[in-house]
Amino acid sequence: MAKNILVTGGAGYIGSHTVLQLLLAVTPLSLSIISIIPPLLLSKESRNSPANTKRISRFTRFDSVIHFAGLKAVGESVEKPLLYFDNNLIGTITLLEVMAAHGCKKLFIEEICRDIHRSDSEWKIILLRYFNPVGAHPSGHIGEDPRGIPNNLMPFVQQVAVGRRPHLTVFGNDYSTKDGTGVRDYIHVVDLADGHIAALSKLSDAKIGCEVYNLGTGKGTSVLEMVTAFEKASGKKIPLVMAGRRPGDAEIVYASTNKAERELNWKAKYGIDEMCRDQWNWASKNPYGYGSPETTK
Secondary structure: OOOEEEEEOOOOHHHHHHHHHHHHHOOHHHOEEEEEOOHHHOOOOOOOOHHHHHHHHHHOOOOEEEEOOOOOOHHHHHHOHHHHHHHHHHHHHHHHHHHHHOOOOEEEOOOOHHHHHHHOOOOEEEEEEEOEEEOOOOOOOOOOOOOOOOOOHHHHHHHHHOOOOOOEEEEOOOOOOOOOOOEEOEEEHHHHHHHHHHHHHHOOOOOOOEEEEEEOOOOOEEHHHHHHHHHHHHOOOOOEEEEOOOOOOOOEOOOOOHHHHHHOOOOOOOOHHHHHHHHHHHHHHOOOOOOOOOOOO
16 A cells, blocks of 8 residues: 555545545554545635645655545535535646656546546556545544535434424435435445555556446435434424425436455445444434534524
């Protein structure tokens, strides 16, 4: 495994769990990790900016990059497309330019990397397509803490469970699914973090060029099934309000994981019961996330 790893977005939900799993996977003395604060915690002027990216490259040389510093809310991306192009596209291009300038040609990132590999076959790139990360570290010390109104199901559910919100709004209950609600592939965030570590190890393979892997469980779970599982784990009743479908949402999405299981020797270990158990453990210990009632208003 590479000795110096740059983790962009390393203080975010998925990034923080991956950094922790990296630290647990290797002897601390053999690994150096630099973490860039995720974009949503920074001001607009400093968010994933070229200056920030180039500044961090002056401090040390890095051998590999895991790139998490992207925005991903479906509804917001429809409302604010330029914000997403600015952060995800321009920010990524800047990161690639810095990596090329410093001779670091390994990366987890988005589809734009295909063109990079076609132009320069020295790049080793693994594109990880993951699905709906939920849960928290079993210790309960780190978990998901979205700013403002959550865009995803489970952080909203946990905020209802701890009394921060009166009910859960379910967007769409007329889909052609078992209970009318959307079906997604929910994956434990620790499983997802371990998938990144498996991919990082795969980069040592001389045959790696530009490969794509799905990181999911391979199983679809409906919104109402997840709510029921969380109610069981928490002992809390989650009041529901049904609403219309949300723009951009698909009916059913789940992963085909055969390639990741075969080539990365990785498979998700946890089911929805464990996901909800660990999410409730985090939420019950930290009802206001990393903040307080005053800072989360």
